């Protein structure tokens with residue numbers, strides 16, 4: 001199956017398990033890989049026949065603005081479910097990074113895969 005990609009999308013949200021994190025917004029960085037057959041869109045040159053990475057990026061930013069989870073795990077799981085439902089994505093791989101959370105690490109975060117990849121033809 002083909003993939004539509006969003007990489008390095010920066011969003012601001014309330015995220016964190018500690019008291020001091022509940023009253024500030026912090027940056028998360030989203031990488032998203034979405035399975036889809038790009039051939040119908042390519043054959044017709046029609047945006048409506050593919051996963052619109054601009055529309056999906058906007059939805060991710062909106063979700064982050066409205067969210068206030070403690071764990072990056074919760075943010076990732078809820079975002080993956082929302083995107084799969086709203087955009088009919090059969091399979092996705094979502095990587096969520098919280099840079100700066102651990103001073104000694106380049107970054108920390110989670111990566112999840114949800115759904116069925118489908119067959120390549």
Ligand SMILES: Nc1nc2c(c(=O)[nH]1)N=C([C@H](O)[C@@H](O)CO)CN2
Pocket residue numbers: 015016017018021070071072073098100101102
């Ligand atoms: N697996 C996780 N570990 C930690 C998380 C998390 O969301 N998932 N969060 C924190 C704190 O909020 C931390 O980011 C503050 O710097 C610690 N560990």
